[in-house]
Amino acid sequence: xxxxxxxxxxxxxxxxxxxxxxxxxxxxxxxxxxxxxxxxxxxxxxxxxxxxxxxxxxxxxxxxxxxxxxxxxxxxxxxxxxxxxxxxxxxxxxxxxxxxxxxxxxxxxxxxxxxxxxxxxxxxxxxxxxxxxxxxxxxxxxxxxxxxxxxxxxxxxxxxxxxxxxxxxxxxxxxxxxxxxxxxxxxxxxxxxxxxxxxxxxx
Numbered sequence: 001x002x003x004x005x006x007x008x009x010x011x012x013x014x015x016x017x018x019x020x021x022x023x024x025x026x027x028x029x030x031x032x033x034x035x036x037x038x039x040x041x042x043x044x045x046x047x048x049x050x051x052x053x054x055x056x057x058x059x060x061x062x063x064x065x066x067x068x069x070x071x072x073x074x075x076x077x078x079x080x081x082x083x084x085x086x087x088x089x090x091x092x093x094x095x096x097x098x099x100x101x102x103x104x105x106x107x108x109x110x111x112x113x114x115x116x117x118x119x120x121x122x123x124x125x126x127x128x129x130x131x132x133x134x135x136x137x138x139x140x141x142x143x144x145x146x147x148x149x150x151x152x153x154x155x156x157x158x159x160x161x162x163x164x165x166x167x168x169x170x171x172x173x174x175x176x177x178x179x180x181x182x183x184x185x186x187x188x189x190x191x192x193x194x195x196x197x198x199x200x201x202x203x
Contacts, residue, residue, distance in 0.1 A: 001052050001183075002082040004132050006045055007104055008093065009183065011193040016041040017104065018111040023049075025116045038114055044191055051186050052078075057179040061172050064164055072154045076161050079141055083165075084176045086136035092180070094198045101132040138162050 001009070003021070010017040019034065019041015026034070031042040052058050058077060065073040089097045105127045112120060126132070134140025145158035165172060184195050 001048055002078040002135075003126075004082040004135050005078075005085055005183075006048060007132070008085065008100075009048060009187045009193070009195060010041065010044070011195060013037055013041075013193075014107045014111065016044065016193070017107050018114055019043075020045045020048075021104075021108060022115055022119050025119050034114065038111075044187075044193075047190070048183065048187065051183060052179075055179055055182065057175040057182070061175050064168055064172070065161065068157055068160055068164070069155055072152075075148070075154060076145065079135075079144055080161070080165055080172065081176055081179070082135045083138065083141040084173060085180070086133070089136065090198065092198075093196055095196075097133055097136060098130075101130065104132065138165070 006020045006023065007017060010020045015035075015037035019038040021041075023042045023045025026042050031039050034042060053074065058081075061080070062073050062077045065076045069076050085092060086097060089100075093100060095103070108115065108123060109127075112123075115123065131140075131144070134143065142158045142162050145154065145161055146156070148154045149156045149158065187193050188195055
């Protein structure tokens, strides 16, 4: 899963949110250097990634992108799932996406000390460009893929990724919805996190 889904699955604990956000940037046993709930957030990030990579629904969608994106087909699928989450945000969370993003920005800025240097560098850009909100639009998702292709070996085929999404929209959305039900259940059951939903939290 990408940034938005990881943050959504963190519940309300600010340190857990921070740890989950930086999970990709803390390698190996370096998570042991972090205190309590931030460490747990990093572990949660890894568990979410492991659950996602092994999930049949995610893997079925990933197959659609394998021939064009190879080893990066999972990365593309992660971003597409973030797009689908953002575009149906009112189904999953009681706050509108902009308010949720503002809340997350405040949490991360207040825990700046714990962010790895690389994250401290890109966080202001993420906030300025409203990256979390941009996932709700296909153009925002495509822009994220274009940015990634500049700094990684991700094939420069962002328009093709959008085309594949549109050609297989019903199939992908169906698998995404079932996957989200499963991963929410996994996080709540295995980690004791209460994932906010429209029916149990007021706006």
